[in-house]
Amino acid sequence: AVTLKDVVKIYKMGKVEVPALKGVSFSVEKGEMVSIIGPSGSGKSTLLYMMGTLDKPTKGEVYIDEVEVSKLKGNELAELRAKKIGFVFQFFNLIPRMNALKNIALPMTFLGISKKEREERALELLEMVGLKDRWNHRPSELSGGEQQRVAIARALANNPSIILADEPTGNLDTKTGKEIIELLVALNKEKNQTIVIVTHEPGIAEKCRRIIHLKDGLIQKDEVKPS
Amino acid sequence: AVTLKDVVKIYKMGKVEVPALKGVSFSVEKGEMVSIIGPSGSGKSTLLYMMGTLDKPTKGEVYIDEVEVSKLKGNELAELRAKKIGFVFQFFNLIPRMNALKNIALPMTFLGISKKEREERALELLEMVGLKDRWNHRPSELSGGEQQRVAIARALANNPSIILADEPTGNLDTKTGKEIIELLVALNKEKNQTIVIVTHEPGIAEKCRRIIHLKDGLIQKDEVKPS
Ligand SMILES: Nc1ncnc2c1ncn2[C@@H]1O[C@H](COP(=O)(O)OP(=O)(O)OP(=O)(O)O)[C@@H](O)[C@H]1O
Numbered sequence: 389a390v391t392l393k394d395v396v397k398i399y400k401m402g403k404v405e406v407p408a409l410k411g412v413s414f415s416v417e418k419g420e421m422v423s424i425i426g427p428s429g430s431g432k433s434t435l436l437y438m439m440g441t442l443d444k445p446t447k448g449e450v451y452i453d454e455v456e457v458s459k460l461k462g463n464e465l466a467e468l469r470a471k472k473i474g475f476v477f478q479f480f481n482l483i484p485r486m487n488a489l490k491n492i493a494l495p496m497t498f499l500g501i502s503k504k505e506r507e508e509r510a511l512e513l514l515e516m517v518g519l520k521d522r523w524n525h526r527p528s529e530l531s532g533g534e535q536q537r538v539a540i541a542r543a544l545a546n547n548p549s550i551i552l553a554d555e556p557t558g559n560l561d562t563k564t565g566k567e568i569i570e571l572l573v574a575l576n577k578e579k580n581q582t583i584v585i586v587t588h589e590p591g592i593a594e595k596c597r598r599i600i601h602l603k604d605g606l607i608q609k610d611e612v613k614p615s
Numbered sequence: 616a617v618t619l620k621d622v623v624k625i626y627k628m629g630k631v632e633v634p635a636l637k638g639v640s641f642s643v644e645k646g647e648m649v650s651i652i653g654p655s656g657s658g659k660s661t662l663l664y665m666m667g668t669l670d671k672p673t674k675g676e677v678y679i680d681e682v683e684v685s686k687l688k689g690n691e692l693a694e695l696r697a698k699k700i701g702f703v704f705q706f707f708n709l710i711p712r713m714n715a716l717k718n719i720a721l722p723m724t725f726l727g728i729s730k731k732e733r734e735e736r737a738l739e740l741l742e743m744v745g746l747k748d749r750w751n752h753r754p755s756e757l758s759g760g761e762q763q764r765v766a767i768a769r770a771l772a773n774n775p776s777i778i779l780a781d782e783p784t785g786n787l788d789t790k791t792g793k794e795i796i797e798l799l800v801a802l803n804k805e806k807n808q809t810i811v812i813v814t815h816e817p818g819i820a821e822k823c824r825r826i827i828h829l830k831d832g833l834i835q836k837d838e839v840k841p842s
Pocket residue numbers: 528529530531532533534559560561626627628633634635653654655656657658659660661662705
C-alpha cells in the first residue's frame with residue numbers, strides 16, 4: 389500500500405527553516421489499520437500529507453502500491469490520488485459555498501461518475517454518518533462535529549483502498565466518535581481498506597493493531613499488538 | 616457575570632428552521648469555572664455564542680454583569696465585548712495573512728493600547744502557550760495544535776473577566792492539552808477570571824467545579840461538585 393524511504397520535509401519560510409520530518413522510513417501494508425500519535429507540532433499532519441501525496445518531501449521517496457510517486461506526471465498523480473486515497477483533513481477543507489451533498493459528491497466528479505449515481509452514493513454516505521436530513525446544509529450551517537462527519541463521508545466517496553484521517557474524532561463527542569471509528573474498523577475488516585489515523589485520543593489509538601509514535605519529526609517507536 | 620433567561624435560538628435557512636437552543640436559563644457567577652458537555656449538534660457552540668454576545672437569541676435575554684445586552688447600541692456592545700469577553704472559537708478564526716504576534720495583538724488595538732505595549736504583551740502570551748519562537752509564523756505555517764494555542768493566547772490578550780472556550784484542547788495532545796487547562800485553572804484561581812469551557816473530553820470537564828449537560832438544545836443536568 390504505502391512505503392516511505394528516508395523522507396525528510398523542511399518547510400522554508402524566507403531565511404527560517406522548520407524541519408517537520410527529519411528522516412522517516414516505514415511501510416503500511418494493504419488492509420492494515422495503523423494509528424500515528426505524538427505531541428502537537430511533532431510532524432503527524434506532515435507525515436500524512438507525504439503518505440497522501442498531497443505535498444512533496446524535501447528528500448526521500450514515497451511509494452503507493454510499489455509506484456514511486458515522484459516519477460509520475462501531474463495528471464497521473466492526480467488520478468492515482470483520486471482513485472486510491474481518501475483524505476480527512478484536520479480542519480476538513482470543505483467547500484463553503486457547496487452543500488453537504490455536493491461536497492461529498494465532488495471527488496466522484498474526478499472519476500467521471502454520472503450526476504444521478506454521485507448523488508445516490510452521497511446520500512448513502514450521509515446516512516452512514518448520521519446526517520441524511522442535512523444534505524442541503526452548507527458547512528457554515530453545520531456544527532463542528534457535523535462538518536467533521538461530512539468530511540469523513542467525502543473521504544469515502546470513491547471507495548479508496550487507502551484512508552488517511554487526521555484527528556477524525558477531534559470535534560466529536562465520545563459516542564459519535566466511537567460510531568465513526570467503528571465505521572472505519574468495519575471498512576477495514578469487511579473491505580480490507582488500509583486505514584491510517586492520526587489521533588491524540590488513547591482510546592482511538594487502541595483500536596488499531598499498530599501504533600507509530602512520532603516526536604520532533606522522527607519515529608520513536610513502532611509497536612504492533614499481538615493479534 | 617453572565618445570565619441567560621429563556622434563551623431560544625432558531626437558525627432559519629429559507630423555509631427550514633433548525634432549533635439549536637429551545638429555552639435555556641442559567642447564571643454563571645464571577646470566578647466560577649464551568650464546563651458544558653453534550654453530543655455533537657446539541658447546541659454547545661450556539662450557547663457559547665449567546666453568552667459571548669456574538670449572535671442574538673431568537674427569544675429570551677442575555678445579561679453580562681447585570682446589563683441586558685439587547686438594550687446596548689452597536690459600539691457599546693462592541694466595547695463591552697472587547698473589554699470583558701475573551702473567546703476561543705472551535706475553529707480558531709485566526710486572520711490568515713497576519714503572523715501569530717499580530718493575531719494576538721489585534722484585540723488590544725480595539726482598546727487603543729500602544730503598538731509597543733501590544734507587542735510586548737503578545738510576546739508574553741506566546742511564551743505562556745509555549746510558542747515564543749513562532750511569533751512571525753502565519754496560521755498556515757503552524758500545526759493544528761499550534762494554531763489552537765495562538766487562538767487561546769489571543770483570547771487572553773485584554774485580560775477579560777470572562778473567558779469562553781469552545782473545545783480548547785480538541786486539537787492538542789494529552790500533555791499540551793493538560794498544560795493549557797492548567798493555565799486556565801491558574802487564571803481562574805489567581806485572577807478570579809470566570810471560565811466556561813465547552814468540551815467532549817471527560818478529563819477536561821472534571822477540572823471544572825460545575826458541569827452543564829446539554830442535549831437537543833436543552834439543559835439536561837447542571838451539576839456542581841461539592842468543594
Ligand atoms: N448557521 C447555522 N445554520 C443552520 N443550522 C445551524 C447553524 N449553526 C449551527 N446549526 C445547527 O444547530 C445545531 C447546534 O449547533 P452547535 O454548533 O451549537 O452544536 P455543538 O453542540 O457545538 O456541536 P459540535 O459538538 O458538533 O461542535 C446543529 O444541529 C447545527 O447543525
